[in-house]
Amino acid sequence: MTKTAAPNPLLAGWTAAFGLPPFAAIAPQQFRPAFDAAIAAHRAEIETIAAQTAPPTFANTIEALELSGRDLDKVSNVFFVLAGADTSDAIEAVEREVSPLLARHSNALYLNRALYARIAALYAKRATLGLTPEQARVLDRYHTRFVRAGAALDQKAQDRLAAINETLASLGTQFGQNVLADEKAYALILEEGDLAGLPDFARAAARAAAEERGHPGKYAITLARSSCEGFLQFSSRRDLREKVFQAWIRRGENGGATDNRALIAEMVRLRAERAKLLGFETFADYRLDDQMAKTPAAARKLLDEVWGRARAKAKAERDALQKLVAEEGGNFALAPWDWRYYAEKLRKARYDLDEAEIKPYFQLDKMVAAAFETATRLFGLTFTAVDVPLYHPDARAWEVKDAQGKHVGLFIGDYFARASKHSGAWMTSLRDQEKLIGDTRPIILNVCNFSKPATGEPALLSFDDARTLFHEFGHGLHGLLSNVTYPLLAGTAVPSDFVELPSQLYEHWLEVPEILQKYARHARTGEPMPKALLDRLLATRTYGQGFATVEYTACALVDLDLHGLKEPAGLDVTAFERDDLARLDMPAEIVMRHRLPHFQHLFSGGGYAAGYYSYMWSEVLDADAFEAFEETGNAFDPATAQRLRDFIYGAGNLRDPAEAYKAFRGRLPAVDALLKKRGLNDVAA
Ligand SMILES: [Zn+2]
CATH class of the missing domain: 1.20.1050.40 (Endopeptidase. Chain P; domain 1)
Known part of the structure; x- marks a missing residue:
């Protein structure tokens, strides 16, 4: 039988x-x-x-x-x-x-x-x-x-490379799973009386998170960025802020089975060995050789240009926050877990603007619609919700068509945080565009970690969340608009210091007043955001950029230093991070946006190892690229949008990135637009 x-x-x-x-x-x-x-x-x-x-x-x-x-x-x-x-x-x-x-x-x-x-x-x-x-x-x-x-290479070198690659793959998987395990293991469960300072939306999100974790009627602060950053921004309980902050920055560094430090030391050592086998002095040299930047020196030159200015600006920001602490009668030196709280207060005082006032205007559904309309105005795309079976009930799908009504692809948005999801936000695909076997259309996903509202409540985003949504949607369009024949070149298959151009550029359209006026509508009243509030919101764009730039640039510099080590055997990860930050004169009140033990960009998969500078490299491009629209006086200028589609969003890896950029812009970018965008152009280094 x-x-x-x-x-x-x-x-x-x-x-x-x-x-x-x-x-x-x-x-x-x-x-x-x-x-x-x-x-x-x-x-x-x-x-x-x-x-x-x-x-x-x-x-x-x-x-x-x-x-x-x-x-x-x-x-x-x-x-x-x-x-x-x-x-x-x-x-x-x-x-x-x-x-x-x-x-x-x-x-x-x-x-x-x-x-x-x-x-x-x-x-x-x-x-x-x-x-x-x-x-x-x-x-x-x-x-x-x-x-x-x-x-x-010869057989012996190849055998060694093969062994290194396999080990690195396993270590990378373990790294990501350890971070997720530390995130899953932690929730600060609070009672009603512990919520001082938290606005309604943060309470609702904490309530929903507690419910999901089996504590109905209580409140949970988790290590998802939306949850803990919100808490750090609003909670007036300094003791609880410190608790949450410590848990957040110690992910991957808690000792025991999920501690990532030994894994990092091993990965850095193996990467350096691989680079040597391939004829490069360091892993960073190897990595950058096939990037737009070409050399670590070129990447570092850009970061150095920004670092001194950012630090000077952050120190001025710190002084202003410390002054606010004193004015309130606080008798303590500003600590890292205080920064977001006082920065939010100062922003409120200076611009009469607080996150709680803004947030009701950023409804998830409206922001999705705003991202869609931007794509309609730039590229003629339309989006229709379709009911198709997906992998989780929170994931939603839209069919994307072009101006002639022809099918372009499927877009899936999976926006809410949950315990089964890795932290962060990313774009990925279930199928990439190509024309080698028929006209294959892409299926593109955006995965985010926005706080899920309680049942019946609208999902509200922070302005940063809304920016993340636009960012990932920009990556999504890079996949959807891809117009190549060979799969190798499709969509986002470009160097990582170029791949953030379509995403970061897209963030600019969130701030275009005609988009904000139409889609930033109050969740309860449906009223558009009042002009005065909108003006104040846009006026704060460069507020806090010292902090944000330091938080990011420190990561990019430490990454280059770590992967620029010639002999990393026996690396003490804790000491390396501490000493390198000291050498960089990192302000004591700011912690790296991603500390090494949970720096998934570098160690989980490793796509950004020696490549975290890419975000700023791409930002030079995106700031300069958006100026191409501003120079026409129309944020949706059709001729500029067509060039953008032909040479960037639709072009995959058809050209060398520098050539692609020149074809779009007529020249290579300059750093000035970036410094202006971050409000660093008038700061002495
Ligand atoms: Zn990105």
Whole structure:
């Protein structure tokens, strides 16, 4: 008797609307067999391409690679969406198993000598192959990737690289899971009497968080940024602020099984070793070589230009806050857990503006609509809510169409924090755009961690949350508007110091008065934000930028210093962070936005290792790029928007980033617009 196993839904053809995965039919235990099958299939495809006797051609080698591994893409995309946005013990266990397998598989591809020989042969005669510009770019990118992965090294070096890659993948997974574990483990459960200073929205969110964590009728402050930052801003209980703040900055540093410091030391050591094997002096040199910045020195030059000014401005801000403490009769030196509280008070006093007054005007649904309308006015896109089965009831979907009514893609917004979601905000995809096999349309997600309101209450955002929403939606458009043939170049597949341009640029439109006037409407009365309040809100744009710039730039500098170590063996992470900040003369009242033990950009996946400077690098671009619109006197100027679509949002990795920017702007960017935007242009360094 034979028994036929039910087919694995992850590997079946997906027949749901828009080709969505059949989430309801997928169980965690199906991922491992699906990964195994998909990896084996891809490996066989790679072997076939490499073992051909026919001489290499673009079609039989590069295009064949572009067509391979499709099941693995599908399985990985679904898996990593869930692992980030709706994880569980079962998913985490699969993640720990699978990350070294994926690293090993990536080694099998990029360290395949026969395959590399074919690519190198094509690359050597690239000028004579009659390639289109896009094909030439794809070949160039493959060649670079293989060389950077170590394809040209001898066997011994390759074996060592392969082992390093696998270990790094496992350590990265463990790092992220440790941070999530520390976040899940903590909630400050409060009673009604502990809420002094908290406005209604913060109380409602804390009540909902307590309910979700099994404490109905009480209030919970969690380590989600929206929750603890809100508390630090408003709670007049200095003792409780200190408690929350300490828990927040000690994520990944609590001793025991979830402590990340040993993992960091090991990752930094392995990264440095890998860079040396590949012929670079440090990991930062290796990393930056394939970025727009090209060298650590170039990135550092920009950060240095900002750092002195930011510190001077932050010190002036601190003095003003300390004065406020004294005026209130406080007999203590301003501490890090006081900064946000007094900054909010001072902002209220100076601009007659407080977050609690603003927040009712930033309803989640209205801000989503505002982000959509901006895309309509710039790019002619329309968004229609569709009811399709997704992986969590809080996730929502919209069909995106162009001005001619043609389907562009599907956009999924998953906005609320929950215990099963990693912290932070990100864009990801279930399917990327391409034209190699038919006109494949993208499925793009934005995942955020906004506080979920109590049942029946509107979801309210802080102005920062609203900016995050626009930011991630900008990444989303980079995926949705992608217009390339080859998957390798699609959407956000650009260097990480360029990838934040579409997202950070998009934030500017949130502040365009005609968008704010239309969508910033009071949750109860429906009234638009009064002009005077709006003016005051916009006047505060450069308020607190000393703090924000120091908080960020310190992270970027410490990242470059850490990954610029030539001999990082035996690294003491705590001492390194402390000493490096001392060397930088970090103001004592400010803590890095992400301390090393929970710095997921650097260690969870590692996409931003030696690359956290990218946000500021991109900000030079975005500030300068938005000036292109301002110079026309129209924030939606059609000709500028068309160039933006052609060369940035729609262009994926078709061009070198500097060339792409020049094609849009007519020149490379200057730093002045950034300094002006942050209010640092008139501060002496
Ligand atoms: Zn981003």
